[in-house]
Amino acid sequence: MMRLPPFEYRAPVSVADAVKLMGDHGPDAMLVAGGTDLYPNMKRRQFEPKVLVGLRGIKGLVGIRGSAATGLFIGSGTTLTVTAAHAEVAAHYPALATAAGLVSTPQLRNMGTLGGNVCVDTRCNYYNQSYQWRKAVDFCMKKDGDICLVAPGSPRCWAVSSSDTAPVLWSMGATVTLSGPGGERRIPIAGLYQDDGIVYLSKRPDEVLTEIALPPAADLRSAYLKLRRRGSFDFPVLGVAAALRMDGDVVREARIVLGAVASLPREAVDAGALLVGRRLTAELIDEAAGVASRPSKPLDNTDLTHPYRKKMTRVFVTRALRRLAGLPERADDGGAGA
Ligand SMILES: Cc1cc2nc3c(=O)[nH]c(=O)nc-3n(C[C@H](O)[C@H](O)[C@H](O)COP(=O)(O)OP(=O)(O)OC[C@H]3O[C@@H](n4cnc5c(N)ncnc54)[C@H](O)[C@@H]3O)c2cc1C
Numbered sequence: 001m002m003r004l005p006p007f008e009y010r011a012p013v014s015v016a017d018a019v020k021l022m023g024d025h026g027p028d029a030m031l032v033a034g035g036t037d038l039y040p041n042m043k044r045r046q047f048e049p050k051v052l053v054g055l056r057g058i059k060g061l062v063g064i065r066g067s068a069a070t071g072l073f074i075g076s077g078t079t080l081t082v083t084a085a086h087a088e089v090a091a092h093y094p095a096l097a098t099a100a101g102l103v104s105t106p107q108l109r110n111m112g113t114l115g116g117n118v119c120v121d122t123r124c125n126y127y128n129q130s131y132q133w134r135k136a137v138d139f140c141m142k143k144d145g146d147i148c149l150v151a152p153g154s155p156r157c158w159a160v161s162s163s164d165t166a167p168v169l170w171s172m173g174a175t176v177t178l179s180g181p182g183g184e185r186r187i188p189i190a191g192l193y194q195d196d197g198i199v200y201l202s203k204r205p206d207e208v209l210t211e212i213a214l215p216p217a218a219d220l221r222s223a224y225l226k227l228r229r230r231g232s233f234d235f236p237v238l239g240v241a242a243a244l245r246m247d248g249d250v251v252r253e254a255r256i257v258l259g260a261v262a263s264l265p266r267e268a269v270d271a272g273a274l275l276v277g278r279r280l281t282a283e284l285i286d287e288a289a290g291v292a293s294r295p296s297k298p299l300d301n302t303d304l305t306h307p308y309r310k311k312m313t314r315v316f317v318t319r320a321l322r323r324l325a326g327l328p329e330r331a332d333d334g335g336a337g338a
């Protein structure tokens with residue numbers, strides 16, 4: 001049995017206290033929300049913080065306010081279960097309800113938070129292993145080693161962004177509020193991520209993500225499709241989020257964001273641009289899906305083969321857009337479930 005290493009647990013009741021504790025302990029400290037990702041990672045010694053600053057006692061981080069008409073504000077400590085079941089989310093931001101409802105298992109969704117999901121660690125077959133396994137292959141640069149075992153000549157880590165909700169929130173144009181020693185700032189969620197498997201977040205380690213804001217849902221249509229081996233609890237090895245704002249049957253705004261194909265969610269910018277100002281026909285969807293699959297460049301470091309994941313990008317974008325167009329999903333477009 002793998003055991004947690006010793007650590008000190010601090011339980012602030014305000015964001016200001018959490019930020020102060022993070023500052024006091026510097027690189028020795030990490031934030032923990034539901035702990036559903038961090039604790040297993042600590043058992044494998046992927047992280048060895050001496051101090052954990054727990055966010056569960058901060059009441060102000062929990063809950064959903066606002067409305068689809070004015071925009072929704074979701075506290076980072078709101079669980080995935082609550083997010084997925086929330087009536088406004090389910091009715092007006094269905095891709096978010098789908099993504100939150102597809103994360104891991106019911107038990108972990110009851111503990112896991114939306115903020116934790118947005119900040120969840122990147123993954124790689126050579127890294128999400130026990131300490132003994134990693135030691136046997138002489139470790140890798142993400143933790144305890146010097147080289148990348150996927151791309152040995154590479155100066156960087158290519159671990160994969162594996163959050164289900166991040167691509168969805170990006171596609172919807174969500175913003176996040178960060179509280180740090182210098183005060184509070186709000187940034188587009190797209191700016192929270194950077195293309196590095198190790199330092200995958202642009203925020204400072206002592207900044208607490210407090211809130212996720214969704215813009216008003218007028219004319220918004222959204223869909224999320226997830227590829228994984230076991231439908232019961234696997235991480236995504238491909239996620240496709242599509243969000244469109246429509247004027248009747250003409251696309252006014254479009255964002256397609258791919259998950260699990262890079263160290264950050266990757267927006268298929270050209271495919272989105274191709275859709276704008278046009279009617280969402282089957283022919284246009286086919287063309288856009290081809291363009292959307294170009295920035296999908298999965299490596300051989302997660303489950304299922306990378307050529308298959310690349311191929312399924314086009315299939316899933318087609319399915320997502322056909323769903324948003326009200327067209328039937330084609331029966332002959334591949335065998336994987338969403
Ligand atoms: C078996 C298993 C299957 C899983 N399957 C999936 C899956 O299918 N899809 C998926 O997306 N995830 C999956 N996960 C990962 C995890 O359960 C979820 O991502 C969950 O949402 C993490 O939320 P949490 O509150 O538990 O985060 P924690 O584990 O508490 O934290 C995760 C990371 O986020 C940071 N963090 C947490 N909250 C904040 C905050 N407010 N501000 C700043 N930083 C913060 C922590 O420091 C840590 O680095 C799985 C985990 C397991 C064990």
Ligand code: SF4
Pocket residue numbers: 123124125126127140141142147148149150151156157158159197301
């Ligand atoms: S991509 Fe390379 S450095 Fe990063 S976790 Fe995998 S093997 Fe390690």
